[in-house]
Each structure stands twice: as C-alpha cells, then as structure tokens.
Amino acid sequence: MASPRLHVLAISARYTPDAIAIAMDMDMDALAFARSDELPNDVGPPAGPVIQTVVNTKPLQDTPFVAPFVPCSPPTVAAALDFAAVAPGDTLLDLGCGDARILFHALAKHPTLQCVGVELDPLLAQYISQQIHARHLSKHFAFIPADMYTIDITELGATVAILYLLTPGIAKLKPLLSTWLNAVHGSRVVTVTYAIPDWQPADTMLVTGTHTNPAPRLFKYTSESIR
Structure with a gap:
C-alpha cells in the first residue's frame, strides 16, 4: 500500500498547474468579494504585505466563492492547531485555505x-504554489487548486481539518465532513469563529491575545459529537 504522502500527492497531481492557468483566464468581472454582514466588526490592520486576490475585489454574489480572504491572526492560528491537537503523525487539511498560513x-x-x-x-493558488517551492515543502504539502466542494476529502487520508469559512460555506460542507468524520477513526474538525450549523461541538474555546472584536471562538467536532 502506498504511503499517505504518496497517496495524497497522487491525488493532488490530478490538479495540474494548468488548472491555475485556466482559472487565471476567468472573467475577473464575474468573480470576487468585498463585504459581508457576517465578518468580524474589527479585523484590524494587516501585519504584513497584503496578498493580491481575486476573491476580495467584489461582492460574492453570483461567483463560485463562498468566503472572503480574511487571514487568521497568528494567535488564532496557534490556538487552532493546539485545540485540534495536531501532531506529527497527522495529515492536516484546510479547505478554502487562503494563503495557507495555517498549514505553513x-x-x-x-x-x-x-x-x-x-x-x-x-x-492565492499561485502564491501558495510559489511558497511551497520556495520553502522546499513539496514532500509534505499537497496543494489542490480547485473547488473544495468537488473534492472527496475521505480519499485524502486527512485525520484533522481546520476551517475558516462563513456559515453558508461551512453548511454546504456538512455532507462531506460527516462522511469523512465517520469514515476516519480519530478524525476531528476545528472551525474558526463560525460554528457548523445544527451540529453539537465536542468542545469550544475562546482565543485570547487577538485584536479582533469579538474575539475568535473555536469549535471542535468529532464523529461522536455530531451523532
């Protein structure tokens, strides 16, 4: 049987760099994001250079995007990884990973x-691919430039997922997440700020040390908690 790394890389190879090139040819006027009533009231100024995106240029309506690119603060990233109990033997999945800062x-x-x-x-896909190459992480980071709703996450071999998406986007993932949680022993998913609708979390925690208002809350789900 192939190793988990080779298995994941084989799956990601289905999504060649051509997928990014094709996406770059999309009508930019038909895409984007700018505002949402569900966003935190005070995101705060960026700590570093702002990464160029397509999704943040216009409203989400009538686009394939379900959430803007709003990066997690470093304290939130660290707290989410600890809360999810991410360990060296895990395969960590981030759907709608933005600039992939959680994974990096x-x-x-x-x-x-x-x-x-x-x-x-x-x-963002172009940025992530460049960063994987620059950081020499290709043996440990499989990147898929695709619509997350078209991915069979169970076959990825993931053991833990961390998601930072708006409620509608998370709700649409429920069937995929439910199948995965029930298929993979010990799997768990942590969501940042937004709970999974109608699911009972196994645990929650409030992140401290951030500049957002309100402070982010984390929600953890397992196969047992969603029954």
Whole structure:
C-alpha cells in the first residue's frame, strides 16, 4: 500500500498547474468579494504585505466563492492547531485555505506533518504554489487548486481539518465532513469563529491575545459529537 504522502500527492497531481492557468483566464468581472454582514466588526490592520486576490475585489454574489480572504491572526492560528491537537503523525487539511498560513505554520511546528490545502482563488493558488517551492515543502504539502466542494476529502487520508469559512460555506460542507468524520477513526474538525450549523461541538474555546472584536471562538467536532 502506498504511503499517505504518496497517496495524497497522487491525488493532488490530478490538479495540474494548468488548472491555475485556466482559472487565471476567468472573467475577473464575474468573480470576487468585498463585504459581508457576517465578518468580524474589527479585523484590524494587516501585519504584513497584503496578498493580491481575486476573491476580495467584489461582492460574492453570483461567483463560485463562498468566503472572503480574511487571514487568521497568528494567535488564532496557534490556538487552532493546539485545540485540534495536531501532531506529527497527522495529515492536516484546510479547505478554502487562503494563503495557507495555517498549514505553513503547522509545518514549521511539526516538519514531518503531512498537509493538504484546497483553494479556488487563482491568485492565492499561485502564491501558495510559489511558497511551497520556495520553502522546499513539496514532500509534505499537497496543494489542490480547485473547488473544495468537488473534492472527496475521505480519499485524502486527512485525520484533522481546520476551517475558516462563513456559515453558508461551512453548511454546504456538512455532507462531506460527516462522511469523512465517520469514515476516519480519530478524525476531528476545528472551525474558526463560525460554528457548523445544527451540529453539537465536542468542545469550544475562546482565543485570547487577538485584536479582533469579538474575539475568535473555536469549535471542535468529532464523529461522536455530531451523532
């Protein structure tokens, strides 16, 4: 049987760089995001250079995007990884991974970890691919530039997922997440700020040390908690 790393990389190979090139040819006027009533009241100024995106240029309506690119703060990223109990033997999945900071941070903490990121925005996809190459992480980071709703997450071999999406986007993932949680022993999913509708979390926690208002809350779900 192939190793988990080879298995994940084989799956991600279905999504070649051509997928990014094709996405870059999309009508930019038909895409994007700018505002949402569900966003935190005070996101705060960016700590570093702002990454160019397609998704943040216009409203989400009538686009394939379900959430803007609003990066997690470093304290939130660290808290989410600890709360999810991410360990070196895990395969960590982030659907709608943005600039993949959660995954890059996880690999900095656990270099032997396996990570899978899925992101539709072509500019973010390009950035992630460049960062994987620049950081020499291709053996541990499988990136899929695709619509997360088209991915069979069970076949990725993920053991833990961390998601930062708006409620409608999370709700649409429920069938995929339910199948995965029930198929993979010990699997768990942590969501940032937004709970999974109608699911009972196994645990929650409030993140401290951030500049957002209100402070982010984390929600953890397992196969047992959603029954």
